[in-house]
Amino acid sequence: MNNLVQRKFQQATLKYLLNPQQRLFFVHHQRIMMPSTLNAQLQTYQMRFFSNNQGHNHDDHDHEHDHDNSHKDFQPKKKVQLDETQLNQQFKEWIEGNDVVLFMKGNKKMPRCGFSNYIVSVMKFYGIKEYKDVDVLADENVREGIKKFSNWPTIPQLYVKGQFIGGCDIVKEMHQDGSFEELIVREGIIKK
Amino acid sequence: MDQSNNSRGPIYLAIEKKLTEVFNPTHLEIVDESHKHAGHHAMKEHSRQGETHFQVTVVSDEFENKPLIDRHRAVNECLAEEIAAGVHALSIKAKTQKQWIKQNEQIQT
Secondary structure (H helix, E strand, O other): OOHHHHHHHHHHHHHHHOOHHHHHHHHHHOOOOOHHHHHHHHHHHHHHHHHHOOOOOHHHOOOOOOOOOOOHHHOOOEOOOOOHHHHHHHHHHHHHHOOEEEEEOEOOOOEOOHHHHHHHHHHHHOOOOOOEEEEHHHEHHHHHHHHHHHOOOOOOEEEEOOEEEEOHHHHHHHHHHOHHHHHHHHOOOOOO | OOOOOOOOOHHHHHHHHHHHHHHOOOEEEEEEOHHHHOOOHHHHHHOOOOOOEEEEEEEOHHHOOOOHHHHHHHHHHHOHHHHHOOOOEEEEEEEOHHHHHHHHHHHHO
């Protein structure tokens, strides 16, 4: 199948065979997924479609009790399972490609958790404007994956120059004893 | 050893026991803050007994010459079972005896 036909086939698949949530997933991830991976994912969904005559995968739907530990509004929106290797690759890209990365609930403009908000406030305090914020509430894979990746059980998680700094308690203590400022000056994040 | 909370549920007691065994602390404070989060979804459904939010202060010589992140990791690993079982938030202060004395001196002055 040549590229043009393949692309048309993919578009048709996206349009007709996948349910809206799955379509959203592919539109969102097309930029970061390799074409081969995308094809593999599409084939999986096509096989599911042809096997049950439904463009649905039950795993993709929000269930009432999927996340007992958070209100429905705050539950991760994406339920499509991503491969752990892909996820870790994505984390590495974010962490290596940005001087500062904050995995948080919500985003820096609108934090959705007091602990995340605290770190955002510390960033503002030191005048750090340019940093990557990753909303873990937007994707269940990211929320659970980053905990494994960092070997750290809670969110938020802060990385500076590829180094894992810690969560809210650590940032708070470092901010109070002056070591956070030392770190960001030493790493060239801010000038003293 | 200080325990600044009167209501001691099973998770509270498990945290107390494990931290005492692992770190042999000179000072241990465990505060169950779950009541402050009573409206949260986690409180209503995730944990029947309602022990979901804790604050722990562990003062131990085990933390000597260990960076902050390693101290916190050690506490997290010690309480991994409780975290998995429904402790929704765990706030940690991990200090050496010297740091603790110094901090208290600063508060007094």
